[in-house]
Amino acid sequence: MANDNLVPQPDDSILRAVNNALGDEQTAETVVRNPAATGQIIKAAESNGRLSASATGGKDAASATSESTLAAQDAPISAAADDVQAQARKIAADHQKGEIPLTAVDAIGRATAQDVKEALHQVIDPELGVDVIDLGLVYGIEIDNLGRAIITMTLTTPACPLTGLIEDECASVLAGLVEEFRIDWTWTPPWDVSMMTQEGADQMAALGFNPGNLPKY
Numbered sequence: 001m002a003n004d005n006l007v008p009q010p011d012d013s014i015l016r017a018v019n020n021a022l023g024d025e026q027t028a029e030t031v032v033r034n035p036a037a038t039g040q041i042i043k044a045a046e047s048n049g050r051l052s053a054s055a056t057g058g059k060d061a062a063s064a065t066s067e068s069t070l071a072a073q074d075a076p077i078s079a080a081a082d083d084v085q086a087q088a089r090k091i092a093a094d095h096q097k098g099e100i101p102l103t104a105v106d107a108i109g110r111a112t113a114q115d116v117k118e119a120l121h122q123v124i125d126p127e128l129g130v131d132v133i134d135l136g137l138v139y140g141i142e143i144d145n146l147g148r149a150i151i152t153m154t155l156t157t158p159a160c161p162l163t164g165l166i167e168d169e170c171a172s173v174l175a176g177l178v179e180e181f182r183i184d185w186t187w188t189p190p191w192d193v194s195m196m197t198q199e200g201a202d203q204m205a206a207l208g209f210n211p212g213n214l215p216k217y
Contacts, residue, residue, distance in 0.1 A: 088189030101140040113141040123169045130203045136195030149181040158187045
């Protein structure tokens, strides 16, 4: 099913900031997915020749950069990593309370963000058998000033090949509710088991899954 009703995708601002700081897209994506290991990732990228001395504050044969200069140059990367971790903690806390950020222009004559949230309970992750709301994959829902639904969503792993299938399911359940929608796929912060609601954990247990064996960063 072609998703011709999708609103155009924006850039990922956090990924862009890290990429600008490092100057290497592959390393930036790795840092954003695993901010706790930023130092090791950067050292590995340096040793593989992907990062220049100017990007990381390294040394050349003629002179060494001072520790204070290194700290200043690493600040944008550290700030982005801290921001990702703070987002993950907030999302986990909100989901445990059954809350997702909902933004709507008004509730008169159009679907609200709450309506979209309720509809998304019908979208089931085919691998785990739990809906995307209780699984904690939906990070936010917005109704913009044109009445379009904008859903910020992740998957259990960036390597998961289900984005097209999930978009098709969303198109089916949102048909007649909103005329246009967009899914902003994001991997920052990465999903982990703490982002499930209690209902999601109970559903997984009933299906024979042990939530304790799922990723937790």
